Amino acid sequence: MTLAAAASLPLYRRLAGDYAQAMGLGTLQAGERMPSVRELMRRHQVSLSTALQMLRHLEEQGHLEARPRVGYFVRDARALDGVALTREPDLSQPVQPGAQAHFVGINEHISLLLERGRQAQVHLDVGGCTPPPELFDHRFLNKTVARLLREHPQLLTQGRSLLANQGNHPLFQQAMARHALAAGIRVAPGDVLATTGNSEAVSLALAAVAAPGDMVAVESPTYYGLLQVVESLQLQTLEIPCSPRTGLSLEALELAFQTQPRLKAVVVVPELQMPLGTRMPDAHKARLVALCARYGAALIEDDSYGLFVEGTQPVKPLKAWDSVAGQVIYCQAFNKSLAPGLRQGWMNAGRWHGRVQMLKFAQSRNTQTLGQLVVAELLGSPTHQRSLERLKAQLKQQREAMARLVARHFPIGTRMSLPGGGLCLWLELPEGFSSARLFGDALDQGIRIAPGSMFSNSGRYEHCLRLACTHPVDAAVEQALQLLGAMACQQLGQAPRG
Template structure:
């Protein structure tokens, strides 16, 4: 009896398998999206999806949430992967986040590559007492689901804090999210469609580039100066050159990775430019509370009279990774944002949101911010003193006025990924500059996290790093 001819999805699965075997896609590389497969192979979305699921069943690919299908490692490659991250993946945009996370999992003496405070700077004991008290009083909170928009008490507490920054907000305008990354992703999804152009700073947080890629968006990079951040005039010129740009993503307060603080006058000019071009703005203010001076800088949203700014932030940098609680504030887009979150992650658990609301209302959050700000300011001074001592004129760095990051510019001929490879042998990790651009720029730069308090071990690591330049 003749064999039944292969179906369309089986033929597509065979073609993809052959491509993997020929090396068209290497281990860890992302396969074409469902949309791309539909276009290039003239198949339906259902056919493309079933073909990829076939490869998944065969162990040839693996799925990464909101990123797509990636070529799975062979057993020998998995063994090598367990021994440490492949630094060459830092050159590939879609692999950067995973590579840096793997690097963070390595038992290194001095890990300065991720942006976060050390455990000893977090209010772990105070939060443990608060959670114990909440659960003793209401054990049913362990089974509570938060509303999609977030626990009302938390939204009210946050709106009170916004008012102190001259940001007018109502609880109904505010959406609680799973950290700042989800807030930024939802804001982008509200404003754009796949294939759209988005203005971004350069350098900029590598996670933003990964989010843009996963949404099929095209970044248009504009220089971000460590002295003053993004130039409103550069935005104006870019909008004349690319009138089809859909939105701007910007971090005016202590930008990641440069630490730049945009002056208030520049913030106002940026809003005027945006109004002239009818450009929506997504503001990331995740480091805004961590100022070293006496007064917290106001966000761009404080001058927004047209509800043009979608304001995003999180408490993960002040309370630690267990509090992946963020938000997106926008009266104009509140309904659309909530609808997208409903399809993405629902509301999550209510316990941590209620704990955060109480932590804010009883003054413990302000006390934690004050302690953390003091520690980071001291840390910044000590790191900078050591860097100038060991690197001398080979280093260009601007002292930040807040945040927890230092952006180091080294001699132009330097390759920071190659430098990282050597530094790892000495037990030091940092983030190479190339991961902060979709175009591979800033290869002679690197970012270090000063959220780890300066000590003799850090001092020795920075001295050893300087020696590698000789």
């Protein structure tokens, strides 16, 4: 940046530059606490607004980390040198439903990618986001199963009685209602529906609220599984831009409601959005619920990742603001947090409860009882709580190690999400980079990544990719990231880094 250019910057940007430089020089060490807002105002003789803007800018640039109610702390800035945070979306483009050529075929596309992945000799999968079995406490789980079978010897031979809660075990229903209450949601146990993971829940929710040809607003980028469900049900996706800071753009969504009469539902991951890792601010959540209620649209909330939020602040789901209308369909799965092999989930379908129950009964009858009882038993137990905390700490460490490797090896100009929890990083590489090409090149080396094209029907994330942080970062992972980075640099005509 030239001196002239620097001089034309607003005051907060110039101050931020000074602090960033101090961090680069090691004057401010990683982990050190920043001066308070009051102290900054006094020291630099600036307004409250300038001090706050400066801190937020440094946070957005990845230099600072905010710890709620404590203050701002210096990140390991040198390690992330050259990597900026994910860009805000361009809201100047009108939101349009995907053209026919775009929104049809995501199932085909995903299937082909998965099939290629299966046929290759993959030795490192940084594409899929399920933690490996080592990160779970299988001994405790297996003991619990053994005990449940002793206590309920006929668990596996007892069919769903048509008389009892349509296959939803009362113990599971009670446990979920208690679990929800802790997050600020009031759900009657009888309104808890057990599901096979989260895909079934979201799929049932969409089938209940929309008919073929209807439109569903989704976050952009979004989890490819959702695009598949939407396509399977012959619905149309409407991709709403997502800010990496606040999530789904409410302005764009409101415009969509005003212009698209067939828009019947919105699917949102409010906490640790997949793949961006965004945590939607509470004020934003309240406005989103109100907006959907105003337009009579169903708000389908996937809260499976809320369980992975790091820190001690309570996580409040969208459903907590849905006090009257029953407009929010709440879905949560415990695959990734408790036991991937059980595939246990649940949902509360708000005012669509009857219709969802009917569809569930028609399409797959009841969900296996064993999984329901295991989750009911474990969810509130201190052993599981400890085990989840361990898992989160491990994931945080892995995520940060992966971020450092990306910063070290990936091309100059790479941007990255720095989520406050969760299982992945979202990378945005400079224009000209093709994640599809990297996908192929990496597979040849036995490494599987998830290319950006999986996360949208619009084709606008071709230069992006999702990197799973589910593996402990050992020498093999380090080597793989170095290799991926080098291949990406080569694509862009940059010299390999690191």
